[in-house]
Amino acid sequence: MRASGAETAATRSGRGRRRTLSEDEILDAAMALLDEGGPKAASIRGIAAAVGVAPNAVYTYFPDKAAVVRALIERLLGEVNHDVFADRAQPWRLRLEALALQLRQRLCEHPGAVPLMIGGPMNGPHALSLNERLLELLADAGLDPVDAARASYLLIVYAFGSIALQLADVHDSGPAPPEAERIAARKRAFALAPADRYPRAAAAATTMAEYVSTEQYLWGLRRLLDGITARADSS
Amino acid sequence: MRASGAETAATRSGRGRRRTLSEDEILDAAMALLDEGGPKAASIRGIAAAVGVAPNAVYTYFPDKAAVVRALIERLLGEVNHDVFADRAQPWRLRLEALALQLRQRLCEHPGAVPLMIGGPMNGPHALSLNERLLELLADAGLDPVDAARASYLLIVYAFGSIALQLADVHDSGPAPPEAERIAARKRAFALAPADRYPRAAAAATTMAEYVSTEQYLWGLRRLLDGITARADSS
DNA sequence: GACTTTTTCTGTACGTCGTACAGTATATGT
DNA sequence: ACATATACTGTACGACGTACAGAAAAAGTC
Numbered sequence: 001m002r003a004s005g006a007e008t009a010a011t012r013s014g015r016g017r018r019r020t021l022s023e024d025e026i027l028d029a030a031m032a033l034l035d036e037g038g039p040k041a042a043s044i045r046g047i048a049a050a051v052g053v054a055p056n057a058v059y060t061y062f063p064d065k066a067a068v069v070r071a072l073i074e075r076l077l078g079e080v081n082h083d084v085f086a087d088r089a090q091p092w093r094l095r096l097e098a099l100a101l102q103l104r105q106r107l108c109e110h111p112g113a114v115p116l117m118i119g120g121p122m123n124g125p126h127a128l129s130l131n132e133r134l135l136e137l138l139a140d141a142g143l144d145p146v147d148a149a150r151a152s153y154l155l156i157v158y159a160f161g162s163i164a165l166q167l168a169d170v171h172d173s174g175p176a177p178p179e180a181e182r183i184a185a186r187k188r189a190f191a192l193a194p195a196d197r198y199p200r201a202a203a204a205a206t207t208m209a210e211y212v213s214t215e216q217y218l219w220g221l222r223r224l225l226d227g228i229t230a231r232a233d234s235s
Numbered sequence: 236m237r238a239s240g241a242e243t244a245a246t247r248s249g250r251g252r253r254r255t256l257s258e259d260e261i262l263d264a265a266m267a268l269l270d271e272g273g274p275k276a277a278s279i280r281g282i283a284a285a286v287g288v289a290p291n292a293v294y295t296y297f298p299d300k301a302a303v304v305r306a307l308i309e310r311l312l313g314e315v316n317h318d319v320f321a322d323r324a325q326p327w328r329l330r331l332e333a334l335a336l337q338l339r340q341r342l343c344e345h346p347g348a349v350p351l352m353i354g355g356p357m358n359g360p361h362a363l364s365l366n367e368r369l370l371e372l373l374a375d376a377g378l379d380p381v382d383a384a385r386a387s388y389l390l391i392v393y394a395f396g397s398i399a400l401q402l403a404d405v406h407d408s409g410p411a412p413p414e415a416e417r418i419a420a421r422k423r424a425f426a427l428a429p430a431d432r433y434p435r436a437a438a439a440a441t442t443m444a445e446y447v448s449t450e451q452y453l454w455g456l457r458r459l460l461d462g463i464t465a466r467a468d469s470s
Numbered sequence: 471g472a473c474t475t476t477t478t479c480t481g482t483a484c485g486t487c488g489t490a491c492a493g494t495a496t497a498t499g500t
Numbered sequence: 501a502c503a504t505a506t507a508c509t510g511t512a513c514g515a516c517g518t519a520c521a522g523a524a525a526a527a528g529t530c
Contacts, residue, residue: 045516
C-alpha cells in the first residue's frame with residue numbers, strides 16, 4: 001500500500017524467522033496514536049502494544065525511537081503530490097501556493113506531527129527533495145533562493161504548523177481531554193482577545209483549519225508574494 | 236531582581252518553616268539548563284539538583300512541571316520591552332517591526348524555549364498582554380485584526396522560532412554534542428541544497444541568528460507588510 | 471530426518487522521568 | 501511547653517526508552 005520502506009532496506013537473506021510486521025504497519029500504528037493522543041501517546045511501548053508485540057520487538061525494525069519518528073515524518077512528506085507545483089510551465093506564484101497548500105494539508109491531517117518535525121532536523125530524502133523543489137521554484141521566480149525569500153516562505157508555511165498545533169491542542173494531552181475543555185483551551189490559546197471585542201476570533205474556532213483557515217493562510221502567503229513581486233519589479 | 240512571581244502569589248501566612256528558595260531561583264536554574272542542554276535537560280530532577288534540593292521540593296513552588304514551563308515562558312515574554320511598539324504616535328509598520336524584533340530577540344537568546352512554547356498554549360498575562368498590543372497595533376493600521384493580517388504576522392514571527400530551533404540543534408541533545416557535529420547537522424538541517432549548487436547556504440551557518448539573519452527576518456516581514464499595505468491602499 | 475545457523479521474537483532489567491505519600495524539620499502561634 | 505502550619509527529605513510507583521539474554525521459528529547442510 002505504501003511505497004517507501006523507512007530508512008533501511010533490510011537484507012532479507014531468506015534465513016531466519018519470519019517477521020510478523022512491516023515497517024509500515026508500525027508507522028501506521030504510530031501515526032494513529034499520534035493523531036488521537038498526541039506525541040506523548042506515540043511511545044515505543046504504545047506502538048508495540050498497538051501492533052501486538054513486545055516493546056523491544058520494534059527495535060528489529062528501527063534502531064531507536066528517533067528513527068521511527070524520522071520515518072514517520074518522511075512518509076508524511078512523501079505523500080505530498082509533486083505534480084502540481086513541479087510543472088515549470090505554470091506561473092511561479094501558483095506553484096508556490098500549490099506547494100504551500102500541500103504542506104498545509106499534511107499538517108492539518110496530522111497536527112501531532114508538527115512537534116516531531118520541530119523537535120529535530122528533517123534530513124530524509126523526501127524532505128530534501130521538497131527543499132530542492134522549493135529552491136528550483138524560487139530560482140524560476142528570479143529570486144535568490146538562499147536569501148530571504150526562501151526563509152520567508154518557509155517561515156509562513158512552517159509557522160502555520162505551530163499555530164495550528166496550539167489550536168488543535170494535541171501537544172501533550174492524555175488519552176482524550178474532554179471536548180468542552182479542548183474548545184475552551186483553543187479559545188484561550190491564540191484567540192487571546194476578549195471575546196466581546198473580537199467576537200469572531202473567540203467564537204467558532206472548532207478546528208485549527210477553521211481558525212487559520214485556508215483563506216487566511218493563502219491571504220498571508222499572497223500578501224508576502226505581493227511584497228516580493230513588487231520588490232522584484234522595482235529593482 | 237525579577238518582578239513577576241510566577242502564577243500563584245503564595246499565601247505567606249507567616250507560620251511554618253521558611254522556604255529556602257524562590258520561584259525565580261527555580262526558573263533561573265530551569266532556564267540555564269534549558270539553554271545549555273535543551274528541553275530534555277530542563278527536568279524537574281535536574282532543576283532540583285541545580286538548586287540543591289530534593290526533586291519533589293519543587294512541588295512546593297509549582298504544582299507540576301507544566302506550571303514551571305508556563306512560568307518560564309511567561310517570564311521570558313515579560314522581558315520584552317513594550318516601550319518601542321506601544322507608542323501609538325509611531326507609524327504602525329515601525330511598531331510591528333519593533334515587536335517582531337523584540338520577540339525574535341527572546342527566541343534567539345533562548346532557542347530551547349521554542350519547543351516549550353509550541354508544546355502548549357500560552358495563556359499567561361504577559362502572553363495575553365502582548366497579543367492585546369498586537370491587536371491594537373493592527374487595528375491602528377486599519378486592518379481587521381482577527382482576520383488574516385494577524386495570523387500572517389504571527390506566522391512569520393513564530394515560525395522563525397521553529398526554523399531557528401532546527402538550526403540551533405537544541406531540541407533533544409544530550410549534555411553537549413560535539414561542536415563539529417552540531418555544525419554539520421545545522422548545515423543539513425535547513426540548508427538542504429547540495430552545497431555545490433548553493434554554496435552560501437551550506438557554508439557559514441554557525442548560529443541560527445546568522446542563518447536566518449536579522450536582515451533576512453526583517454526582509455520577509457517587510458515584504459509581507461508591503462503586500463498588506465498595497466492591498467489596503469487599493470481597496 | 472537431525473543439526474547448525476540466522477533472524478525475530480519475549481522476558482527481564484536498568485536508569486530516567488514526573489510525582490504521590492508519609493514522615494521529619496522548622497517556623498509561628500497560643 | 502505545646503499545638504499547628506509550612507517546607508523539606510525518603511521512598512516508592514508507574515511509564516518511558518532500551519540493553520541483554522535467551523527462546524522460537526524459519527532456512528541451509530548433511
